Amino acid sequence: MADSAFFCTLNHEGVLAVRGNDASKFLQGQLTCNLNYLSETRSSLGARCTQKGRMQSSFRIVLEADGCLLAMARELVEPQLADLKKYAVFSKSKLTDDSDNWVRFGLSQADATLVSLGIQLPAETDSVARANGLIAVRASAGRAELWGPIEQAESLLQHLKTQLPEADLNQWLLGQVRAGIGQVMGQTRELFIPQMLNLQAVGGVSFKKGCYTGQEIVARMQYLGKLKRHLYRLSLNSDSPLPAPGTPLFIPTHSSPIGEVVIAAHAEQGIELLAVLTSDAAQAGDIHVGDVQGPELSLLDLPYQLDRDREIQR
Numbered sequence: 150m151a152d153s154a155f156f157c158t159l160n161h162e163g164v165l166a167v168r169g170n171d172a173s174k175f176l177q178g179q180l181t182c183n184l185n186y187l188s189e190t191r192s193s194l195g196a197r198c199t200q201k202g203r204m205q206s207s208f209r210i211v212l213e214a215d216g217c218l219l220a221m222a223r224e225l226v227e228p229q230l231a232d233l234k235k236y237a238v239f240s241k242s243k244l245t246d247d248s249d250n251w252v253r254f255g256l257s258q259a260d261a262t263l264v265s266l267g268i269q270l271p272a273e274t275d276s277v278a279r280a281n282g283l284i285a286v287r288a289s290a291g292r293a294e295l296w297g298p299i300e301q302a303e304s305l306l307q308h309l310k311t312q313l314p315e316a317d318l319n320q321w322l323l324g325q326v327r328a329g330i331g332q333v334m335g336q337t338r339e340l341f342i343p344q345m346l347n348l349q350a351v352g353g354v355s356f357k358k359g360c361y362t363g364q365e366i367v368a369r370m371q372y373l374g375k376l377k378r379h380l381y382r383l384s385l386n387s388d389s390p391l392p393a394p395g396t397p398l399f400i401p402t403h404s405s406p407i408g409e410v411v412i413a414a415h416a417e418q419g420i421e422l423l424a425v426l427t428s429d430a431a432q433a434g435d436i437h438v439g440d441v442q443g444p445e446l447s448l449l450d451l452p453y454q455l456d457r458d459r460e461i462q463r
Contacts, residue, residue: 152291152324154258155316156309159294163226163248165208167233168216171241176217179236179362180210181343183355187212192277192286194353195219196333196343197229198363202370203339205229207332207348209294211277211284218247220294224335236362252302254295254309255288255321262312263293275352289328290452292321323414326421329451331380331411336395344370345425346411347380350453371457378425380411382451383436385420387444392422399441400430410438421449 167176173184182195192211196204206229208221221229226246234244256262263270267280276287283305284296297305309315325332331346342363343354349371356371370376385392392413397406407430413422424446430436437443 152258154313155320156254156256156259156262156295156313157316157318157321159220159253159255159318159321161223161318162220162253163223163246164251164253165219165221165226165230165233166213166216166245166247167219167242168214168245169240169242170215172216175237175240175242176210177358178360179233181348181354181361181363181367182210182352183358184210184217185358186355187217188277189279190271190277192275194275194330194348194351196348196353197233198343198361198367199339200363202342202363202366204333204341204343204346205232205338207346207353209286209288211286211296213284216242218251218296220253222332222334223248225333225338228338250299252297252299252305254305255318255324256293256295256309256313257316257320257324258291259293259313262309263295265312266295266308289324289330292324292328319414322412323416323421326382326412326414326423327452329380329382329423329453331423331425334394334412336393337409337411340395340409341411341425342370342376343367344376345378345380347451347453347455350455374457377429378408378427379431379455380423380451381426381431382449383422383424383446384416384418384449385422385438385444385446387419389420389438389444391415391420392438396439398424398426398430398446399437399439399443400433400435401437401441403430407436422446
């Protein structure tokens with residue numbers, strides 16, 4: 150499924166644009182990622198936090214023209230825009246909802262299709278390549294995002310249909326689950342700090358860039374090693390409905406939740422999902438969805454290891 154060649158429309162996400170002479174400088178003091186690492190050929194994951202280090206949004210950020218584009222869950226664009234505007238009053242930056250100006254597709258195992266569009270995208274995660282007004286981003290191994298101006302939406306869609314089978318969004322989300330890339334949705338806004346989603350392990354948090362909103366809490370959790378909740382990948386061999394983001398998880402020995410679902414997708418057998426769990430619960434197992442009598446989850450491997458010493462070098 151997620152490992153086969155296909156394309157789908159990424160209609161679950163919108164685009165927040167920050168443009169102007171101070172765009173990068175302004176965002177550097179607001180976001181967890183280091184904008185000094187961005188370039189025409191490099192993107193990043195990142196997050197915007199509250200003062201208490203809780204994520205209001207997570208996103209993919211790319212440079213474009215005189216500013217930056219942030220792709221995030223569509224329902225978060227307007228509230229995130231409203232919050233950032235409060236801090237941009239004295240900055241030469243213009244913040245807008247740019248969702249209607251872009252069409253975005255998710256591509257799996259489709260490098261030949263990108264080549265047919267004149268785009269040579271490197272295999273390295275977070276790489277960016279551009280051609281003819283299009284932007285391609287390497288989301289993870291074998292997976293790419295394709296961004297195009299809305300004026301090219303129909304011609305781009307028709308071209309992709311001649312090259313690849315069209316899939317539904319579930320296929321893309323399954324690949325995201327298997328890549329271990331968590332995402333803040335409307336139901337989980339301000340619920341997690343970045344390390345709970347392992348954002349530091351996938352390049353979305355810089356510990357050397359200096360101050361940004363929520364930085365003190367995020368840095369303290371990293372350097373003191375006090376965080377007891379992390380992102381895990383799990384499977385659910387059941388015909389139960391797909392659990393929504395924020396669905397609580399339980400173990401029999403606790404009456405209160407020990408974690409929450411982050412994202413989930415149907416797989417070849419059952420369901421695969423990412424969830425934030427306490428470390429003790431993950432080690433003990435016997436984890437259930439919804440309540441203590443709910444379907445049982447099984448722990449799966451992530452494609453990366455958490456390494457605090459390596460992570461703080463960014």
